[in-house]
Amino acid sequence: MSSPRPNLAAAYDPERFRQLGHQLVDQLADHLVRTTRREGPVLPWAPPALNVERFPADFPEEPTGDFSALLTRVLEHSHHLHHPRYVGHQVSAPLPLAALCDFVSSLLNNGMAVYELGPVSTAMEHNVLRWMAGVLGLPEGSGGVLTSGGSAGNLTALLAARQAKAGHDAWNGGASAGPPLTVLVPESTHYSVSRAAKVMGWGAGGVTSVPVDARHRLRPEALEEALASARRAGRKPIAVVASAGSTATGAFDPLDAVADFCAKHGLWFHVDGAHGASAALSPRYRHQVKGIERADSVVWDAHKEMMMPALVTAVLFRDGSRSFEAFAQEASYLFNGQGSRPWSDVALRTLECTKEMMALKLYACLHVLGTKLFADAITDTFDLARRFAERLQSSGDFELAVPPDCNIVCFRHTPQGVPAPELDALQVRLRESLVTSGDFYLVQTTLGGRVWLRTTLVNPLTTDADLEALLEALRRAA
Template structure:
């Protein structure tokens, strides 16, 4: 007798329906508990314990019940929807976006070519056009969605290399010309140095540009950085400016950088992974004035647009530049030498099989409207400014700098603690709060000193929560 096939049973629609209801109920209960501020933000456990709690017992027969296992995953995971999550630049995703992700995972329409992901390809085209319009880029601007800011910045720099290297690097290789470099603020995200090394430019692939006391790029230092790169035998091809740097959220003076790039014939790239979303807000969009002059912009929707990770837009002032980052032929996918169909997305991304990223953002834009995103960003920036006011008024706290966006850096300076001991105190306080689960915040180093760092990215976080954070820090000393 032939045993029934277990793989076919695993596709049973009614089993899926029952489990789907259970999982949605599980997640809805999790959202409700988080909004009531119940339980820890992060139920801290050492790695060895989780290895034991989720063992590698994968037998030929079933060894776990789905709802029970997924329930334990929810309980033991980091709870970003908890209003006391004020840590990294990762959003508390909109529930509708998560449901769209659910649909995307089941449909599994990879987007290398149009016929594999027709609906998501059309949605991506419209979402990118809308984003380019918000940035103020001209007609003809366009781009692609890709998997995160690191890949997005690499994609933009690949296009810059092809456009400004002085020869066809894609066909001739880097050795056909002088070694290349880009001018980058000292505070830029590490992924930019990683990208230049991936491209084979070595340690000198990034030429650092000094920043001011607010950790913003100094335009007056660009000329010397350019000259230093040339003295080192490098061919500078671009300047990268930050719109919302990682450590402090600082926004570089984009208009001044644009002026410099125009004078020197350099590609102007804006790493707006965090801060490009400011264009959504009537109140704060002026802070990124000049972004409309960029040759390329990276913009993460999984930060200030409340999407699940990862959804990153790479937008080009001249839309055809997105094809120049990746130019090879693949006859099993693309039919015809030199084909540049906008609807065959893999011609413009590092990925071949790419998930339906646009589905989540398009669905939320259509169903919820754009005001949801504008209100969330404006409210988080307003909250950051009020938090900064509170820190400045508190005698036992020190604000690092006034925030440009929703990232606030500060330290606890209780009476009687000598200056030399403050760095160790911040590290100890942060560890205590995180391991207890009361709050989740991170730390950074500014000017050689340790600071606590908060990203106010959860729309449910309030002034009362932040006052509670300060009280928790005081109790933890």
């Protein structure tokens, strides 16, 4: 009887794993202590070439046993999203409990293509999605899937919309099996929608832009002309995409009005709520998503406002059976035929075949920490954004782009003596100064042809004092 080689047996040794695990948690806990106390930089900036040198591919043939030393360097040089002065992209400071669940998911490695590969995570996903659909007010019979990010989520939803509304079998017949298709989208929509249209072979005309108002919200009165314009161009419109928390400004489109338009014209109504659908959890801000319960499909990222590690995206369908139509194909070695379409074989309905136990972290945090934690985090960050906007408006040397709908605030520094044509370049230099110094991490965007600084107040540990310090840092840098 053969035995594993000693090096392989040692790599799987449970006691060695126990020792490394204790060291790992201690190091990560110490990291959390430092970052939440605002010690050290948010981003220890270094050019790409330097980090390539720091982590070379000179891998040894024999074990080194220096995992702790390697992790120390990883923590030192990585971006620190738990630092309360991280106010950058829409990526959360993950709940530590959720990170532990990723630890479990990686070890168990239940792939979830079919039920027998991931029985527990499949059941958790089913019930987490039912809960999320209920939060949004979707009816009984709704359902969906978890997938890897909002881009995959929007593609999944639009594939289902195509099957439902194209009027021909585009999946098997291809893009030329019927008239060229298009979807109506606000000018402020996320680029993933345009990318999805091009992935489906619709070309640049696969999206038809709808004008937005001064608050960057879709103008519902412009939908009729957009529909007519698409038809004049020889396109068949099949859907309208509305935003619940757009990427650039966090704008919420008037969902009820869009739903009315879609009902009138027989169009699919899709809501990209990747960022803002979480508002439904907050009693104070739930009104922002009024009308989302009328959507045919919704994308909702848990790795944004719900403090999950990336990536956990829910794609929810008003009619749960539509979730099978996005990827209607056969893989007989997995599914033994699709006649019964079992909900429990998740890969029938997702872009992924092998998929991590995404639901575990969200289910566990809801189960252990309770739903109020999430409602409080959303309410508090939205409140904080409004107070920050008020501070900007009363400052005298900062300009607010638009009053915030959620926790995204766009603004610019306008010190006396700087000519208007030079303000765009000033914002770029100010951001570069703060980011490279490590004091804060924020991003920038372009609105109305002008450059604005952009903050996403996604870390629930960020305070008013941090934002006041941000403004002072920008003044010093200027």
